[in-house]
Amino acid sequence: MTPRAALLVLLMLLLHPISALAHALDPGYLELSAMGGDRWRVTWRMPDLGGRPMAITPELPTNCTADAPPEPHFDGRGWSTAYVATCPGGLAGGQIRIKGLENTRTDTLVRYETAPGKAVTQRLTSGAPDFTVPEDPGRLEVFTSYVSLGVTHILEGVDHLLFVLALLLLVRDPRRLLWAVTAFTLAHSITLAAATMGWLDLPSAPVEVVITLSIVFLAWELAKPAERRDQLAVRFPALVSFGFGLVHGLGFAGALREIGLPRGDIPMALLSFNIGVETGQLIFIGVVLTLGWIARRLLPHVLTASLWTNRVASYAIGSMAAFWMLERLYAF
Template sequence: MRWPRLLWLAALLGIGLPAEAHQVNLVTARVALAPDRTVSVELGMKGSDIDRLIGTRIHDARQDAVDPAAVEAARPAILAYVSTHLAVTGGGRACLVGHAAILADGDGIIYRNSFACANAAGDIIYRSTVLTEKDPAARQVVLIAQGKSETQALLDAGDTSVTLSTAPPPLWSTMQRYLLTGIEHIFLGYDHIAFLIAVVLWARRLIPVVKIVTAFTVAHSITLSLATLNVLVIPSSIVEPAIAASIVFVAVENFFARDVDKRWRIAFLFGLVHGFGFAGALRDIGLPPNAVVPALAAFNVGVEIGQVAVVAVVLPILALADRLTAQDRSEPARAAGLVYAVSAVIGLLGGYWLLARVFEA
């Protein structure tokens, strides 16, 4: 599993990667604990997040890049913010802080500093509320290096610290975090939700829906695993427009075909595409080196729970529409007007996302 680790570090350090290495609402950090109890911290953030937090203007949205001169001018403000929201302590006492560096890095910034904890007895704790204090939905991925071993922690607004000098968190805790991350990705992934709704709009029976959801799950599980483990990686500049195109296709198809019994085939085909999108989200937070397979499985299960929840909400609404519009109660017919209206809205959204993503690529 050396390649995933190297790619994660490359994304963090901005080595040879495009500006998309920094993601909105995500802080990436590498924390190294040396034998002399010195802690080196390197933290990466999106420039637009810095502007939102501090009120600076270092990020150019049109170019999706930061201005190095603006970063240098904002250095005191950035340091003041990070110093307020990041700390390393030993035995409850603050470790001696070194001289911090702020560097422009493509579309974001890198913060580097060291903390000397030799004179601080007890466990060494890294604590950070950078970004998460402002936005509860934000996350911070922390790669912890100690000697030849590496572990990973995922911090958020409710969990702001990690102990560096003790054993890594239990496996179940890691899996629980990735499970919740998978669920969150579906609920925040409006394009995935739009696809799921469009593909089941004509469904009247449960069996076709089960086939559709199963086919979609199997397909995205395959490509999610392949892409996350770097066996097969497709650039997001191709994947994201393809996901939008899949939404347009299914929405338009609703105007010409009502038979959902065979739609599991389309769900499987486009599930392969969506799996690469899920993998992009998972690569943003990385996989813990000591629990790659469990974390990947937990994230996948979380995605599945999220999409089942979406379908479980949509189907009763469609059934209610059937009952309200059926002329013959013994044979409810799907309200064609509702399906066409919803499909039109989803198709327009998909078209907008397709154009936006093509021109952003």
């Protein structure tokens, strides 16, 4: 077996546990929908961990009472249950906590309505597993909450980050790289807004497959010598990144639809989420460029062989993307 083939076999053996780990670290989701009066419909979703619900439990404000929730059912990826809680006086000023979250490595998204149509989303982590519901959530709370969600989504979205990484490796000219990243940003902002506002509606399954195909395409180009690459990708990388960015924006929109938007502040929440996505993307690019600069100083002789390093990176990125593509096709 050649070293190249051995590397590919090793990567494929590692991909399954990586995928399983990603599923286990999906965030929990708690939604409290106001039904009028003092009643809230509680929807609680726990990540799957080894075929069982993760051991985390929501604790509502002390003024809330509810019957024992029904046994959760498995929906193919997580465990869900729903029930009704009565909270005399409302949620404002009360504490919402996810018991057991401090013992995990995952997050929980809490979406609550202080009144019908007035929704706010809060992200809880193992380091901050509870929060106090503010008396009157303002625009600043909406802004900071959705910026945080956007940053978290992009930094946890390994497929989107692999696309950006492949783009950084493929386009070495700083000016063209700047235009390519800008085009990607503009494109996914357009489809994110259009899909979130309901102007564009596509099923998520094929969108997720095309996202992985975009990564495979860049990895395939990265594996070739510069003179054999697709001339469209070489001469106009911004055009290619714009086209694929439209698809990635639909993936961002799917995540935002799951989180939900406050009806009274949809433009603010949409803008904030997009700012968060861009902030996370810039953080990732900055880290990659910094690591690349350090590596060139420490290993100048190894990294001067750009074709060799490009091929190693392309096989790793392409193999992982191809695995995800097959996994998502199987999910059809």
